[in-house]
Amino acid sequence: MEDSISKDLTCSICLTIFTDPVSLLCGHSFCRECITNSLSIKDQCPQCRTTVPKEEKYLPTSHILKSLAEKAKEAEKIKTKQRDETTGVSFIYLFIDVMSVSESLCPEHEEKLKLFCETDRQLACVICRDGEKHDGHKFKPIREAATSLRRELEKGMEHLSDEIHAIESLANMQREEITKTHVMSQQLMTQISTQFEEMHQFLRQREEEIKNELKEKEREAVEEMTEKFKAMDLALSESRELQVKGTAALEISDSVKFLQSWTEVNNMLTPECLFRPRANDLQVARTSLSLGPYESHLQFFVWKEMLQVVKPRAELLSLRGKNTDVTVSDDLRSLLCTPKKFSFSRENDIYHTLNYSFKTSSFGSGQARSSFEFGSMDASKPSGFGSTHAPQTFGGHFLKYDGQKYVISNQSSVTELTFTDRPRKIGIYLNCSSKELSFYDADKMKHVHTLSSSLMSLPVSAYFNIGHSEDIDRNPLTVCWY
Template sequence: MASVSYSEELTCSVCLTIFTDPVNLPCGHSFCRQCISEVLATQQHCPVCGTAVALEAANLPTSIVLKSLAEKAKAKPDKGKQPTAELAAVCPEHEEKLKLFCITDQQLVCIICRDDEEHEGHQFKPVKEAAASLRKQLEMFEQCTADDIHAVESLADAQKDEMFKTRERSQQLLTRISKQFEEMHQFLKRRENEIKRELKHKEEDNVDKMRETFQATAVALSESRELKEKVSSVLKITESESFLKSWTEGKRKGALKHLFRPRVNELQVVDSSLSLGPYESHLQFFMWKEMLQVIQPRAELLRLKSNSQDVVVSDDGRSLFCRPKTHQAFGTGFGMQHDSFFGAPPSHSFGTATYYSSNPSGTKATEDLESASSVSEFGAGQHYWEIEVGSRNYWELGVIHNLLKYDGVKYTCCGPNVTTELEFRNRPKKIGVYFNFSSKELSFYDADTMTHIHSVSAVFVTTPVSAQINIQHKQPDHSPVTVCWY
């Protein structure tokens, strides 16, 4: 134990090594001259007790005793290390070996510490046993950490792959967009050239007819002027016999009447008949209609089927309207299994059965709902259709469990356990519905302006999927909902 105290007394509290040129401050604490010089350069007090120091470090006398002891300690390095090692395993308070580990406080203690009031009721283990237990825990933690690192690395790799896929997908879409726009540009350019050529041909045909008339007028004008000059020349002859002879010589009988016929009656200005018909005023509309024949894919040409006895589908399968009820109607709200979706004439909003499934008490509107769905079903890919909703005061459009609803007052988008009220500046007349099977995203659009209305995640939709329409029964029904065909 003496060696431990001996080593402590020879240690500078600033550099924590054995003294080099030790000096004593007036307060009694000792330091290396270099160490205390650096301290006193920034503060004029002892770094241990805080006592003010007026002297400079250079004026402090060297402690001969400490210097001698320090030199002896440095001269025996092998023995000098032993107290340091022992110091690490000795209780600083009781100078006993640290043979126990306090599990409660998570610290090394000696036997005397174990019996102190400070550790009363604590759990203890021998150092080796505690070290073995901790080592086992750390080894397990190391393995868990390694597994976690591997899992996180896998996530990072997966995220990197998704980033690459996103960039690759974006590039594919850019290429597809460029190709589709190029096809439209080529179509429009080809039609532009064709219409321009047609216009040029009509221009040439009209000008040719006008040129013929113009040449005829030039000939008639020349002949009339020549005749006028001849008549003027004959009129200057005063002698009657010479006058008559000059005029009648070489002229056949009856030629005089033909000669003096009004030439203007034989001529007529050819008016411009240049016209391109509807291309003059409705060029863009006609081009749009023509482009529909070459655009792929187009809106789905849905045909409807009735799911209720009180609704009728038109012969072409496009329109849905109500007929007089023959029995008590029952609700087909969002909780019902509606298979399809269809369009309607000019209208305003979207309805959803889910909205009413959350209202089990029901309303008059839900009690009078009639249902229809598309004959065709979709199991993959991307699909778009348009419904003209007309002047109906209630309708629901979409797919099973995900509907856009209009109740005459507000628009609501409904899905399983989710209802979102929507606001519109204008009342949509046609509703476009887009469903992407890969992303399970259902989107609604104002089909007249192609303005996005709302999108929902249709993750609960199962395949196959059909378009669905719910309408409120009305009689007479003069405004059927209609699937738009292009």
């Protein structure tokens, strides 16, 4: 009977019990992989030779056959296991039958294993319990220990399915993030190549324009020099010809012949006219080829030109505020503390700060970059540089400059930033999507520090606080426009 069932569940192609069985319209069943490979060679059923239409090649799984095949495979495994046991093959099982264990003997004392040591988590006999090895250990009868362990396993199994599902979800999410990272990296690679190509194209075009300008200046200069050279060459030829004629005439001793020879050749021209100095009328055209500032500072000027076509450009922020103790320049780029009334108290510090907050345009998406110049401030004058979000909503963090050092400050701590050279200009870069604010040395484009806050709500504006000291200087905070 079992052999008949196994035969019905056997694939006629691979001659083994079905794996993921599917059925054709003709009624014959095969393993999915077997029939797929067969149909890719010939569109016929391997058993009855019935033609299989192309639209039938997508075959759903036969769940009834799949269930029966799995049971047949399990039965085959049990038969194999029983056959191995009769030949003395040893197996390790996850769960131990309590009745069979109770009849097992301790390998050390050859006593029945009737106890379970909870301390060592192993089976034991009565002699083991009383021995030094298990001194002070806690024991339970085997049946009681098995019941307790089974209860714990059943309780754990109840939540294991949910745990597996949760981990699978996390794994899928992580897999998606890995894919996103690869895609984003490729997009950024393309973006980098595109932007560098734009710069290369600008530089190549500008190089060609400057070279053409040089060639045009060369052409004009050479054309002028050529005209001068032709005039010199003509004068030289005429002078040499005159020299030959004069020498020949002077060799004639007869006065009549001498006069006739000279007047026939030179007609009415007198010697004074013929021998007038001609070199004085000629002048060498000197080389005046020059590219102006491009000749000595080409890279600098082209870099400044390229800033005008760079996209996206730095945000042209404008400072705005209503406090009468602070002066904003007419172009809205510079900020200077000019208090009209101010009383000092030196109880706690050599100076005290009046904080004037000024904000700029708002940003709600994408990225934004700007730079600010602090000038050569007096060491006694404190000056703070706020984040592009109000400090109280950006986790209480902000960048501060007190005339001597830069610090990252919040309500509970102050972290001093160290530099080889103190930055004169600070650049800020805001990434709205990641809610990160980065500070840079704007002259060297070196990263200074990055702040991040998940509490930041968009849109945000840049806020700046300037300080005041008794010894007021006149160096404003200035927005750098490129």
